[in-house]
Amino acid sequence: MNTVLKVTDAAVFAGNKQLVEPTSFELAQGRVLTIVGETGSGKSLLAQAVAGLLPDGLSATGVANLNGTHFDLAKPASLRPLWGRTLGILPQEPWLALDPTMRALDQVAEGHRLVRHLERAAALDEARRDLKALGVEDAEGKLPDQLSGGMAQRVAFAAARAGGARIVIADEPTKGLDVARRDDVIALLMKEVEAGGSVLVITHDLALARQMGGEIAVVLQGQVIEKGETEAVLSNPSHDYTKRLIAADPANWTAMARQGLQSEPILVADALSKTRGGKLLFSGQNLKIHRGEIIGVSGPSGSGKSSLGDILLGLIKPDDGVIARLPGAARHRFQKIYQDPPSSFPARITIGQNLDDLIRLHGLDRRILSALLKRLRLSEDLLQRRPSDVSGGELQRLSIARAMLLEPVFLFADEPTSRLDPITQQETVDLLVELARERDCAILLTSHDKALIDKTCDKVIDIAAA
């Protein structure tokens, strides 16, 4: 087998602090290597070090051998000539990675013209061929904001490779994507592999690793703890952490005990309908939510999951239909947990101040917060920090604490774990459900992950345009 990329002792430092321990791996032609690990394990840093893309303030050591040439990872500038030509770096958020003021075709043609030095007309022809090969020839004349997520993904993929790169580095290529688009990305990457290219994938999504095949390396706290053929490692993990990682995949969860519906309904919705952007999301949607009930909504993004939840909370108005909320329950007892924890906290004040304001506003007992924090396994010290200084998992548990503080009767959890890695996701969902059960609080849980919904919820509803 022909090795195209051989990394020896790649390590990442912030000043003197070692973030990633010296790590070595190899990538063969026509093969996939997946690096998995939880958020903060250093797996992304490893990929960034190899690509010469570490953020300011971080430095790397080690050597990368590309097709026989040695590159010193401590000198990221020396890697720049490889960008686009040898290394194709797939952007994480394709929509944001495309210039909003340039047609899709031109963005792809750039690589052919400026990196491969083709004539303008030839470059445009090549770009057209690329888009056609990916099935998005109608994206040509469009600007990024006219592209669907899947189309943007393909255009970005074509653009990343136009310079002739045959080694593709994809950092979290499926983060926050629904199933359909996820499969799209996997198909794109596999196509590259079949054509003889090599792919380095960084992810926390084990299902992705399984589908991609090839080899896998599991990273924990900056160290590779296990590596080998993906199939073999995932079916017979030797390291304890790998086992936990596999168990945390929602498909492997044990289903939670379901609850009966003896209690009184707290929210009854009748014949709701909603149109957004000219598209009918749902109509004639009926829903009855009882105390302490956990209801799941699953479906692709854009199907109206969030809109339904926001309508039930009264944050947006339905086009049609009526909602009856439990009489006597104050409006603030209908709460929401947001998808992206950092953006649901004010960035410039400490978390403690945010929560104290809430306690003062509603005249609550401070001891409730302490009890909640203990229950959610959160240290009181976290309250002194700002949202940016707390991990995503902790922050999402803090937002659960913040919602629970108000003794909600209904909680809308909108994709609360889609940005968290599997182990953190499982912990978070478990705690959320436990707390809700204890407090007789109903939950409407949305997720693009069907398995997560199926294993967690008492009842699953489909939203559909009747």
Place this chain on the structure above:
Amino acid sequence: MIRLLFGRLVQAALVALMVGLLTFVMTRFLPGDLAYRIAAGRYGYDIVDSAAAAKVAAELSINQPALVALGQWMFDLVRFEFGTSLISGQPVWEEVSTQLGHTLKLAAVAILLSLLIGPPLGILAGLRPGGLLDRSLILISTGMRALPQFVVGLGIIIIFSLTLGLFPVAGHDHPGHLVLPALTLALGLAAVSNRVARDAMRSVSETAFYTFGRTKGLSEWEVFRGHGLRNVAVPIITYLGVQFVYLIEGVVVVETLFAWPGIGHALVHAIFGRDVPMIQGAAFIMGLLFVALNALVDALCHLIDPRERRT
């Protein structure tokens, strides 16, 4: 595009109405005896007396009721009939249009100069935020903007005219006369536009698409030309629209300082002389000019930004 220009046309009509009303009200409320001041303007302060003032008042029907006068003025406006200057006796339109020509020449050169100074420096600073250029620029810009324009103008006269002897101080008969007043205006404009350019460049260079341009394999210059320039140009040009207010305000001061025979200069003199038709005419034209320039900015953004073209 058509809808956009139509919107500006409606705006122009509204501006005309507002400026017409306001100048009328404001000139009515100017302190002092209107007729007396006009007579003084015509015959000189030494020989003016109440008889002359009364004659002026009668001739110009200054004592007619306010509402009648307003109606008359509005009616004249609709027909683009600005009347004649109370002091020179020339038709206002004739006077204003020659002055406007001078002012436009000055303003155009000032904008051009400011665009040559401000945005390039700002873009360089934005590419290296916190660098030496960035820090020096913020100091100079803040200072430049904090100084009143007549001080900047005087400083420029002292340096370029009195000390170095490069350009004439005042006058308007050859292009060299344009340089100093235009530079005074341009520095004030550039002091702000370089900050706008700097912030725009900084935020564009931090976007994912800028990084993606690099990882696609483009050189730093290719990324800037392909993905930086167009994205930075839109806020800079949009901001020009806002800067026209500053320009119009600046023209009044700078033209007076450099004795440039433009519309700002004329406006100041008209106010001193209580030359009501001239005040109204000049203010009216400046208001419309402001709308026209903003329409031009819209059109430019339209050409640069394909997202605008589509709508």
